[in-house]
Amino acid sequence: MEIIEKAPAKINLGLDAIRKREDGYHDLEMIMASVDLSDYVSVRGISEKKVVLTTDSNFLPTDKRNHAYQAAILLMKRFDVKTGVEIHIQKNIPVSAGLAGGSSDCAATLRALNKLWNLELSQAQLAEIGAEIGSDVPYCIYGNTAFVTGRGEFVEKIEDMPSCYIIMVKPKMSVSTGSVFKALDTSSAFHPNIFLIKQAVEEKNYPKMIEHMGNTLESVTIDRYPEIEQIKKAMKKFGADVSLMSGSGPTVFCLVKKENRAKRIYNALKGFNDEVYITRPLKAKK
Numbered sequence: 001m002e003i004i005e006k007a008p009a010k011i012n013l014g015l016d017a018i019r020k021r022e023d024g025y026h027d028l029e030m031i032m033a034s035v036d037l038s039d040y041v042s043v044r045g046i047s048e049k050k051v052v053l054t055t056d057s058n059f060l061p062t063d064k065r066n067h068a069y070q071a072a073i074l075l076m077k078r079f080d081v082k083t084g085v086e087i088h089i090q091k092n093i094p095v096s097a098g099l100a101g102g103s104s105d106c107a108a109t110l111r112a113l114n115k116l117w118n119l120e121l122s123q124a125q126l127a128e129i130g131a132e133i134g135s136d137v138p139y140c141i142y143g144n145t146a147f148v149t150g151r152g153e154f155v156e157k158i159e160d161m162p163s164c165y166i167i168m169v170k171p172k173m174s175v176s177t178g179s180v181f182k183a184l185d186t187s188s189a190f191h192p193n194i195f196l197i198k199q200a201v202e203e204k205n206y207p208k209m210i211e212h213m214g215n216t217l218e219s220v221t222i223d224r225y226p227e228i229e230q231i232k233k234a235m236k237k238f239g240a241d242v243s244l245m246s247g248s249g250p251t252v253f254c255l256v257k258k259e260n261r262a263k264r265i266y267n268a269l270k271g272f273n274d275e276v277y278i279t280r281p282l283k284a285k286k
């Protein structure tokens with residue numbers, strides 16, 4: 001039996017890194033939203049007790065460094081599964097981009113294996129297991145628009161973000177999340193008001209949402225890669241309502257309400273960037 005799970009990318013509409021904790025992680029407050037750009041993870045049971053991972057991407061490890069591989073090994077050990085699995089990742093989300101591609105693949109693998117191995121784990125249990133692999137995995141188990149706190153393990157589903165077009169630019173460089181957090185000084189950093197972004201999303205108030213969107217990590221990554229600021233400015237110049245870096249970067253996204261303007265911005269950005277995507281927010285299944 002083959003099971004295929006969709007693994008969507010996320011953007012951070014708001015990210016506040018509040019303080020560094022004793023364990024080295026940071027306490028965060030985030031508004032996250034899934035977008036319609038997805039990897040696809042397929043799993044197929046095999047009789048031999050092993051994990052075999054393949055992918056169509058040249059940029060991914062296929063061994064224990066892969067988050068999907070780690071998910072399979074963790075479930076296998078914890079629930080004493082006697083058989084094995086072949087995992088294939090169809091990769092569409094850019095890697096090390098601030099879009100949580102690896103975490104989403106991990107979450108999709110957990111969901112798929114929960115079905116394949118009849119483990120009957122709840123979303124909360126899958127999220128708890130996923131937190132052992134990465135901070136963004138619990139959110140990726142739930143997906144859609146959410147208010148996320150702690151290290152990333154507390155996830156509260158909220159209303160879908162207002163309908164709009166999202167244009168994303170992935171600059172060439174890759175950014176290590178750990179190195180960005182290391183360079184962050186929370187005492188002097190900008191702290192967006194996440195409560196107001198959350199309120200705006202709940203009220204479906206697009207103007208209020210874009211007014212308050214912000215990301216504490218943005219200036220850290222921009223200090224290292226000033227071209228992120230240039231992309232942000234270009235997006236605004238071409239007519240975007242708001243532009244922001246996602247997560248630890250380097251992907252920059254902008255939002256716009258009107259389709260014709262979204263297409264114009266996409267085409268203008270394509271003129272001087274190789275990797276540009278036009279997409280929309282994913283809607284929660286009712």
Ligand SMILES: C[C@@](CO)(OP(=O)(O)O)[C@H](O)COP(=O)(O)OP(=O)(O)OC[C@H]1O[C@@H](n2ccc(N)nc2=O)[C@H](O)[C@@H]1O
Nearest residue numbers: 024025026098099100134135136151177178181247248249
């Ligand atoms: C910043 C965010 C925002 O959505 O996204 P990305 O830019 O990675 O997409 C996430 O919090 C990233 O989550 P994830 O990529 O899973 O991080 P992890 O593998 O758990 O951690 C990588 C490193 O980032 C730092 N880290 C991560 C999460 C957190 N709350 N505090 C931290 O200080 C730690 O130094 C850790 O060693």
Ligand SMILES: Nc1ncnc2c1ncn2[C@@H]1O[C@H](COP(=O)(O)OP(=O)(O)O)[C@@H](O)[C@H]1O
Nearest residue numbers: 065066067095096097098099100101102103105
């Ligand atoms: N399935 C996967 N997809 C993407 N990256 C993965 C995966 N498994 C492990 N990784 C590793 O995780 C790191 C972060 O990748 P990714 O999740 O794409 O970025 P980000 O956390 O910035 O959104 C990279 O070093 C990558 O090699």
